[in-house]
Amino acid sequence: MATLTAPKIVSSRAEFADSHTLSRFLDTGGYVGLRKALTMFPEAVASEVDQASLLGRGGAGFPAGRKWSMLRKAPVSYLVVNGDESEPATFKDHFLVERDPHQLIEGVIIAAYALQVTTAYIFLRGEFALGLERVQQAVNDAYEHGALGRKIFGSDFSLDVIVHPGAGAYICGEETALIEALEGKRGFPRIKPPFFPAVTGLYGEPTVVNNVETMSNLPWIINNGGAAFAALGGGRSTGTRLFALAGRVNNPGVFEIEMVKNTFRDLIYDPALGGGVINDNKIKAIIPGGVSAPWFGPDMLDLPLGQDEVAEKGSMLGSGSIVVLDDATCVVRAAWRITKFFSRESCGQCTPCREGSGWIERAMYRIEHGGGRLEDIDLLLDLCDNIAPGLTWPPQQTTICVLGPSIPSSVHSAIQMFRDDFVAHVELGRCPHD
Amino acid sequence: MSHFRIDIRQRAEEVLALYPRPRSAMLPLLHLAQEQDGYISDAGIAEVAALTLTTPADVRGTALFYDMFHLEPVGKYVVGICTNIACLLAGGDELLEHAVTSLGCPVGATSNDGLFTLEETECLADCDFAPCVQVNHRYVRTTTPDAFDALVGQLRAGKLDHEVPNHGTLIRVRRTGGLHAPRAEVASERAAAREQREARAAETK
Ligand SMILES: Cc1cc2nc3c(=O)[nH]c(=O)nc-3n(C[C@H](O)[C@H](O)[C@H](O)COP(=O)(O)O)c2cc1C
Ligand code: SF4
Ligand code: FES
Numbered sequence: 001m002a003t004l005t006a007p008k009i010v011s012s013r014a015e016f017a018d019s020h021t022l023s024r025f026l027d028t029g030g031y032v033g034l035r036k037a038l039t040m041f042p043e044a045v046a047s048e049v050d051q052a053s054l055l056g057r058g059g060a061g062f063p064a065g066r067k068w069s070m071l072r073k074a075p076v077s078y079l080v081v082n083g084d085e086s087e088p089a090t091f092k093d094h095f096l097v098e099r100d101p102h103q104l105i106e107g108v109i110i111a112a113y114a115l116q117v118t119t120a121y122i123f124l125r126g127e128f129a130l131g132l133e134r135v136q137q138a139v140n141d142a143y144e145h146g147a148l149g150r151k152i153f154g155s156d157f158s159l160d161v162i163v164h165p166g167a168g169a170y171i172c173g174e175e176t177a178l179i180e181a182l183e184g185k186r187g188f189p190r191i192k193p194p195f196f197p198a199v200t201g202l203y204g205e206p207t208v209v210n211n212v213e214t215m216s217n218l219p220w221i222i223n224n225g226g227a228a229f230a231a232l233g234g235g236r237s238t239g240t241r242l243f244a245l246a247g248r249v250n251n252p253g254v255f256e257i258e259m260v261k262n263t264f265r266d267l268i269y270d271p272a273l274g275g276g277v278i279n280d281n282k283i284k285a286i287i288p289g290g291v292s293a294p295w296f297g298p299d300m301l302d303l304p305l306g307q308d309e310v311a312e313k314g315s316m317l318g319s320g321s322i323v324v325l326d327d328a329t330c331v332v333r334a335a336w337r338i339t340k341f342f343s344r345e346s347c348g349q350c351t352p353c354r355e356g357s358g359w360i361e362r363a364m365y366r367i368e369h370g371g372g373r374l375e376d377i378d379l380l381l382d383l384c385d386n387i388a389p390g391l392t393w394p395p396q397q398t399t400i401c402v403l404g405p406s407i408p409s410s411v412h413s414a415i416q417m418f419r420d421d422f423v424a425h426v427e428l429g430r431c432p433h434d
Numbered sequence: 435m436s437h438f439r440i441d442i443r444q445r446a447e448e449v450l451a452l453y454p455r456p457r458s459a460m461l462p463l464l465h466l467a468q469e470q471d472g473y474i475s476d477a478g479i480a481e482v483a484a485l486t487l488t489t490p491a492d493v494r495g496t497a498l499f500y501d502m503f504h505l506e507p508v509g510k511y512v513v514g515i516c517t518n519i520a521c522l523l524a525g526g527d528e529l530l531e532h533a534v535t536s537l538g539c540p541v542g543a544t545s546n547d548g549l550f551t552l553e554e555t556e557c558l559a560d561c562d563f564a565p566c567v568q569v570n571h572r573y574v575r576t577t578t579p580d581a582f583d584a585l586v587g588q589l590r591a592g593k594l595d596h597e598v599p600n601h602g603t604l605i606r607v608r609r610t611g612g613l614h615a616p617r618a619e620v621a622s623e624r625a626a627a628r629e630q631r632e633a634r635a636a637e638t639k
Contacts, residue, residue, distance in 0.1 A: 043634065088556065089519055091559040126461075132607075133604060136604055162453070164461070183458055184455075184461065184486060185460070187500075203455065244562075246561035323520060338518075338519055347499075
């Protein structure tokens with residue numbers, strides 16, 4: 001059974017139909033954390049977040065406190081919030097921006113105060129039409145309420161927040177591509193080093209980029225203290241996390257549960273959470289952290305949902321999305337579709353990513369649609385190896401950003417785990433599931 | 435003469451005022467151009483170039499990178515159906531095929547009456563309602579073929595025009611907040627904050 005005793009840190013308001021309005025927000029503890037933060041030194045606010053040991057929720061899991069303090073050398077100019085959320089099967093930020101935009105904004109103001117920046121951008125993918133409206137409305141309300149603009153709540157601190165719509169490009173989730181988009185250009189990731197926008201970011205100035213969920217945790221952390229947050233979860237994975245569960249489960253959705261205290265099995269089978277697999281089918285594989293992550297077999301079901309726990313087994317918790325593939329699923333088709341996604345979304349700057357994704361996609365298409373040859377299977381592995389040499393995880397970096405080396409994950413996993421399925425496609429000359 | 439209608443022009447100026455550099459307003463301005471014309475027209479491109487102090491070639495090149503911008507005319511309703519992993523597992527491909535028949539246009543094309551453009555999309559971050567459908571980027575949460583046909587009927591009858599407004603984002607909310615203070619004031623505030631912080635840092639040492 002799942003452990004469901006932890007408080008709801010970011011999803012407490014979701015039960016209300018009007019959870020996105022300022023009046024509901026104020027009735028349920030809104031801006032209490034910000035008012036408290038404004039009575040503290042900015043460094044003290046940052047140190048609470050450091051103590052909470054809040055890991056970034058955007059995918060890489062870098063500690064937010066460390067990201068902020070690393071930059072002390074040069075004062076930060078801008079805070080940028082990453083709400084691009086385009087990793088397939090990830091939909092927790094969608095939930096946060098539509099259901100609790102004020103909480104996000106309160107978190108942004110707290111972070112901006114800790115960093116002493118006076119301008120923050122919230123970048124949301126353009127397809128979040130309703131989310132964009134709600135966040136913009138919440139920003140307007142916050143100005144009216146005195147929570148944004150000059151001299152916030154009578155303090156000496158001032159902040160402007162600008163809501164910036166994306167326009168449909170997965171790669172803009174990569175932080176340097178996002179910055180390019182904010183500068184009004186094509187979303188081409190920037191060449192590293194510098195590795196962090198904290199060194200050179202928006203308009204060439206030091207910039208902190210954090211995910212929507214990372215920001216949404218801050219009001220609770222300031223209200224309850226970093227230590228209370230750190231007391232939840234286990235190991236490096238403190239607090240709770242929003243898991244987006246999708247695929248062949250009875251009750252897909254976004255669930256806030258304590259990290260590490262729960263396993264994949266808890267999340268998928270608990271009646272209060274995923275509610276089990278459709279038709280009681282057997283699980284064939286799980287994709288643990290977005291489609292960039294290597295797959296797990298059912299033998300990993302009892303693995304705790306923690307960043308290091310999942311990393312040790314050769315995959316990643318990434319964006320906190322979990323997709324369940326059951327025995328009615330064609331894994332070849334699933335891996336093909338994921339490669340098609342990467343091939344469509346590659347920005348095209350690097351040869352291994354641009355060409356490799358297309359090659360793999362075409363070979364996978366052939367196999368899935370009955371035109372495959374047995375040699376294609378090893379050809380695929382060779383192609384994968386060319387993009388991410390050695391096929392290790394985390395992958396070797398051969399390209400400007402990590403989209404490239406993430407391409408092989410699904411195809412490599414599928415061949416390793418289900419080679420027979422590939423052979424069956426080739427021998428039958430069609431997909432056995434058709 | 436401005437290509438933008440007076441109300442769009444006004445909103446364009448609001449948007450420009452939000453950013454320290456005009457080029458940063460590129461994507462929001464392109465959204466506005468698309469809202470007015472239904473797609474990114476040559477005149478819209480010229481207007482955005484003038485407002486962002488760039489060239490039409492620059493604007494076109496940027497717009498082409500982004501899937502949401504259509505450089506050719508599209509239908510009144512752009513229907514997007516996701517076939518990515520979660521939607522694939524829930525029958526996204528079948529729904530897309532069904533949509534081809536019920537809308538009367540192939541994927542990527544516009545129906546003869548100019549009402550619908552059908553697109554196969556990547557994940558729309560609504561995977562718990564798979565297969566996910568958006569009309570003009572509004573989630574409609576219609577997942578079965580029958581419900582899809584009912585939706586199409588309502589759209590044809592013009593019954594959903596409030597829930598499904600025209601193309602573009604941030605249509606129903608004005609961007610009123612932002613950069614109220616003169617830039618010099620912001621700069622001096624920032625310098626003061628920096629000084630205070632350095633003083634505190636010196637103290638703690
Ligand atoms: C291809 C690619 C796509 C990404 N997409 C997102 C995204 O949609 N949202 C996000 O928050 N981070 C995304 N990231 C990670 C960001 O680059 C960055 O690490 C993150 O926003 C930092 O926020 P955090 O420290 O709060 O997690 C992506 C990275 C890559 C390489
Ligand atoms: S790895 Fe792919 S997406 Fe990333 S910069 Fe290179 S080509 Fe673009
Ligand atoms: S996979 Fe279709 S909406 Fe996410």
